[in-house]
Amino acid sequence: MEGVFTYLGAIFGHGQMMFVAHLILVAIIVLAIAKMATKSFRAVPNGTQNVMEAYLGGVIAMGKDVIGEDLARKYLPLVAAVGMFIFVSNVIGIIPGFESPTSNINITLPLALLVFFYYNYEGIRKNGVVHYFAHFAGPVKALAPLMFPIEIVSHLSRIISLSFRLFGNIKGDDLFLWVLLMLVPFIAPLPAYLLLTFSALLQTFVFMILIYVYLAGAVAIDEEHEKAPNPAVDTMGAV
Template sequence: MEHHASFLAVLLTNLLGLARHPWPSFAHGAPLSVLERYDHLLISVLAALVTVVLVLLVRAKMVRVPGPLQQTMEYLVSFVRTLVADNVAHHPDRYVPLVGTLGVFILLNNLFGLIPGLGSGTANYNVTLGCALVVFLYYNFHGMREHGVGKYLGHFAGPVWFLWILMWPLEILGLFSRILSHSLRLFGNIAGEHVVTGIFFGLAPLVVPVPLMVMGLFFGLIQTFVFIMLATIYVSGAVAHEH
C-alpha cells in the first residue's frame, strides 16, 4: 500500500522525537511514526482547530463595519442559511450549525492538500466516511425526533401496507447505501485530483501542476458544496411532513 506522509507529520515526528517502526501490511513495512501513519487525522485535527479559531476570532472581534474576515464568515453563514432554508421547510435554522461546520471543515481539508507540505484529510476514506456517518446519524435522529421512532421507521414500508415485507428491506438498504455514496463521492474526487497533480508534478514541476492546482481549488469548492447539499437534502427528507 502506497503511503506518503505529509511534511508536517515528518517535521513533528522529528521535533517530538517520536519512534518509527514498521506497520504490518501497511506502506510496504516502511518505518513510520504514529503521526506519519495517521497523518490524515493530523490534518483533520488541524482543520478542526482552524475552524474553531476562526469562529472564536470573528466572534470576539465583531464590529458594526466588518473587516474582510468577518465579511467572509458572514457570507458563509448567509450562504449556508439560505441553502438550508431553501430545502428544509420547518425550522431550518436548527440545522444550520452542523451543515455550516461540516462545510468549513471539509473545505479546509480539501484546500490543505494544495499547500506544499500539507496533505488533505478528505483524500483518506476514513475521514470522508466519518463525515458521512455523522450526517447519517444526524438526519435519522432528527427524523425520529420529528415524527417519532415508530412512524419514522414505518414510512420505509411504502404506501401500501401489504408490500412492507418487500419494500422495507429495500428502503433500509437504500438508506444505508447513502453512507457509501456520500463518502466515496468526496473521497474519490479529492484523492483522484491529488494523485493526478502529484504525477504531473513529478513529470513537469512548476509548469503543468499549476493549472491542475487551480482546478483542485475549484474541485475543492464544488465537492464541499455537493457534500453539504446532499446532507441538507437528507435532512429535508427525514423531517418533512406529508401533506
C-alpha cells in the same frame, strides 16, 4: 500517500499519525477562522466577519429551498461546521507539502456516519419511532414488504455514497497533483490549481446539500405525504 514528502510526515512519519496531525491542523485552522470572525462583532462587518457572515448566509440560502428557512437555520451549526471542516481539509491538500485529511477513508467514513445517525435521530425525535419507520413502507400497504427492505438498503447506502464520493474525488485530486508536481516540480500550471480548488469547493457543496436533503426526508415526513397524490381523491375527481 506513501513516499510523498509532507512537512508533517517528516515529523510524524507517513502513517496514520500523519493524517491525525493534518486533522489537528485543519481543526486549528477552522477554530482560528471562527475566532477571528467573532473576536469583535461590528454592525457593518468587515474582514473575516464579513466573509463568515456571507458564508453562513449562503448556507441558509442553500437549505432554504430544500428544507425551509426555519429548519435551515436550526441545522445551520451542523451543516456550516461540517462544510468548513471539509473545505479546509480539501484545500489544504492543494498546498505542496500537505495532504488532505479527506483523502483518507478513515476521515470521510466517520463524517458520513455522523450525518447518518444524526438525521435518523432527528427523524425519530420529531415523528416517533413507529411513525418514522412506518414511512419506509411507502404509501401503498400492499407493497410494504417490498418497499421496507429497499428503503433500509437505500438509507444504509448513503453511508457508502457520502464517504466514498468525498474520499475518491479528493484522493484522485491528490494523485493528480502528485503526478503534476513530478512532471513540473517548480512551475505547476495555474489552471490545475484552479481546477483543484473548484473540485474542493464542489465536493464541499455536494456534502452540505446532501445533509439538508437527508434531514428534509427525515423530519418532513408529513409534508411529503400531504404532497403525495391521494388515489381516492383522484378517482372521485375523475368521476
